[in-house]
Amino acid sequence: MWLYVMFDLPVGTRDERKAATRFRNFLLDHGFEMAQFSVYLRFAESKEAAETHINRVAVALPEKGKVHIITVTDKQYGNARIFTGARREPATKNPSQLALF
Numbered sequence: 001m002w003l004y005v006m007f008d009l010p011v012g013t014r015d016e017r018k019a020a021t022r023f024r025n026f027l028l029d030h031g032f033e034m035a036q037f038s039v040y041l042r043f044a045e046s047k048e049a050a051e052t053h054i055n056r057v058a059v060a061l062p063e064k065g066k067v068h069i070i071t072v073t074d075k076q077y078g079n080a081r082i083f084t085g086a087r088r089e090p091a092t093k094n095p096s097q098l099a100l101f
Contacts, residue, residue: 009065019062
């Protein structure tokens, strides 16, 4: 399962820019990768893991702005078509499962 965090945060004042930067850094520190400047994604091993990540993001939300979190299945994610300029990028592979012994 994949989590997409999409946001539109105000950056008109110094404090708003700091809050937006803190939020982006929070996402990066918690395993999200930047797909676009205001779109971050992360793989979650299960629905329960996705809920855990969603709850963590909810705690870190900036005071102002709008944030959407969308979950998509591996199959839906695999159907995504990603372009950089005029060329299509190869599909991203799912991360390997972590095995603990």
